[in-house]
Amino acid sequence: MPHPLPALIVVDVQRAFDEWEAAGKRRNNPDAVARIADLLRAFRTHSAPIFHIRHEGTKPNSSFLPSRSGYAVKDEAREQPGETVIIKRVNSAFIGTDLEQRLRAGSIGTLVICGATTNHCVETTTRMAGNLGFDACLVRDATWTFDRIGPDGDERSAEEIHAMTLSNLDGEFARIVTTAGVVASFAAK
Template sequence: MTLSTEHTALVLVDVQEAFAEREAAGERRNNPGAGERIAALLAAFRTAGASVIHVRHASRAEGSRLRPERPGYAVMECAREVSGEPVLVKSVNSAFIGTDLEERLRAGGIATVTIVGATTNHCCETTTRMAGNLGFEALFVRDATWTFDMPGADGGTIPAQTIHDVTLANLSGEFARIVTAQEVIDALARR
């Protein structure tokens, strides 16, 4: 795989402190090294001069850790923005709804979006599905996304890794190419 820095963007979805708070509160997640891989991808995109777009979730739900006035709304250290990098704010799962993400990508000549963040099966998956439906090539970075255990519809708990794996299977081929952070970093270096 090779990536054109002029036509590729890194889209960081909801890399916010609310998810660190959930983990600190005892919720089990997968991909504990996702933050380090996000930081490495961010550094690689910046070094290559490729586009970087940050997306934050501003929840409207009462009590949500992701409400803008709560500490959980803040960006995690691994994904800190720098001057000139856009920060889009959404209040639904898809980064394309209620933002100018699609317009930014098209105006910038971006054909490929590389998606990282939280959570795998909610905002990352929804954004990826829409990217594919809108005609963008979506790269879903399997080791730079993560999720949490969830209650099953019929009781019990579905492990985070199972949810993550099923999401990857759902996206693979039709909506996205499933990749690792290192594959993307190597592809940027080959440009």
């Protein structure tokens, strides 16, 4: 029998992103971490499953090396006792981890995905979730990204990148939802 509640997948809400921002990288969705905290509160209140995904860097200069300050989880998204923490070393939370097996063992079919960054680990995890047959819901106001320079030197704002990622995923890989909508869905159960 399928699990009656969705699972929350919190991707890479780590201090490295604060360090990037402090170093001058510009991001969108300044309230994303507050929305992630709202989601965590709602899932905890309803005893719904939560999976914290943490990125562990493998390159010598990675901000996400366990020995560096950026590896630590932001306080607002810190796991509580009994909540699952899964360490990944690539963009997708499904590659090289037991996330899929844990979800299948729990008969979990719906995933609510949030975290950082929209166009990297969140997008890759969301695409794979959809391809693996999960009902993936990407929370648009609980994820963020940074400005980037494209291969031809073209500048793309974090807002443009975020919007394009949502457009690419919508309908084929995931449903695009809001924090308020997810929280309201618990009240309807």
